[in-house]
Amino acid sequence: MPADREPEHNIPDTEPSGPFVYADTGIIRADIGHVAASLAGGTVAIVGAGGTGSVVLDLLCKTPVNRIIIIDGDRAEAHNAFRWxxxxxxxxxxxxxxxVDYFARVYGRMHLGIEPFPEHLQPGNLAILDDVDFVFVCVDSIDARRFLIPELEKRNLAFIDAGLGxxxxxxxxxxxxxxxTSTPAARAHVHDKTRIPLFGSDDDDLYRSNIQVADLNMLAGVLAIIQYxxxxxxxxxxxxxYHTIYATDGNCIINQDRL
Structure with missing residues (x-):
């Protein structure tokens, strides 16, 4: 190294930056602060901290959203670890x-605004959603969706429902x-075209017994964040x-329900 050249270090600024524990120096280098500002502020809820919800959290906590609420009443098990x-x-x-407590601790190392709620949403605790601006629905239960989707619509909330089969x-x-995706400006497709499964029974034996589909969970989470x-x-x-489908057998993405 030339004597007159200072060595390069990739040590982050330890001063908090907005909702982050340390500064996001990448935005400064790329000179896209004005673009990234579109992601700043607000409160986003993630309902379900399984394979897909965990990917959504992983990516969302790297955006300058003020608060991230994680809602899930389950405890961590070994099969979860293989999907996260x-x-x-x-x-x-x-x-x-x-x-949610585990994730709040881990991702709290980066983002200051993560709030865990170790409970399942039900009529008695809907106040959790009172200050929410946007919701990611990442549950694998039809019964949970049947209860939650009408509630989000009633609250006039925009949301993205991500799942796999x-x-x-x-x-x-x-x-x-x-x-x-469902927003106040576009909701009819969800019901008219049955885009989100709200009736019937769960058929998730294959999913629960195959941890080698974490790549599909990751794709669902990534596509949801891109849409957001x-x-x-x-x-x-x-x-x-407002509706995207990817199938492994054809390796293609189909986009439908354009606004």
Whole structure:
């Protein structure tokens, strides 16, 4: 290294920056602060901290949203750890923490505004949603959706519902990822075209017994976050689709229900 050249260090600024524990120096380097500002502020809720909800949280906590509310009444189990981003330590898993408490502790290292609610949403605790601006629905229960979707519509909240399904064909899995958006300006497609499953029974035996579909959880979470950033004006959106399907057997993404 030339004697007159200072060594480069990638040590982050330790001073808090907005909702972050340390400064987001990447925005400064890229000179896109005015674009990133479209993601700032507000309160976002993530309902369900499983394979998909955890990916949504992982990406959302790296945006300058003020508050992130995580809602899930389940405790962490081994199969969860195999679907979540990163690697859960054995000692953490042995303690059997509530999922949301674990995530609040881990992601609280980066984002200051994470609030865990270790409970399932039900009529008696809907006040959790009172100050929420946007909701990610990442649950694997039709009964939960049947209760939650009408409540979000009644509250005039925009939301994204992300889910996946599996079928077995000739000893091979076919995976389907679905991301459906609903806003006050566009809700009819959810019901008229049955885009979000609200009736019937859960058929999740294949999902629960296959931890090797974390890639599909990740894709569902990534597509949901991209859609969210389009709605916020961060990404340009020339299609304005409100329903997206990805199928593993054809390796294609189909966009429908354009606004």
């Amino acid at each position: 981003p990163g690697a859960m330590a054995l000692e953490d898993l042995s303690d059997s923490p509530f999922k 599996l079928t077995l064909s000739d000893d091979q899995l076919i995976g389907l990822v679905r991301v459906t 950033k389009q709605l916020r004006g961060f990404y340009h959106d020339s299609e304005a689709e």
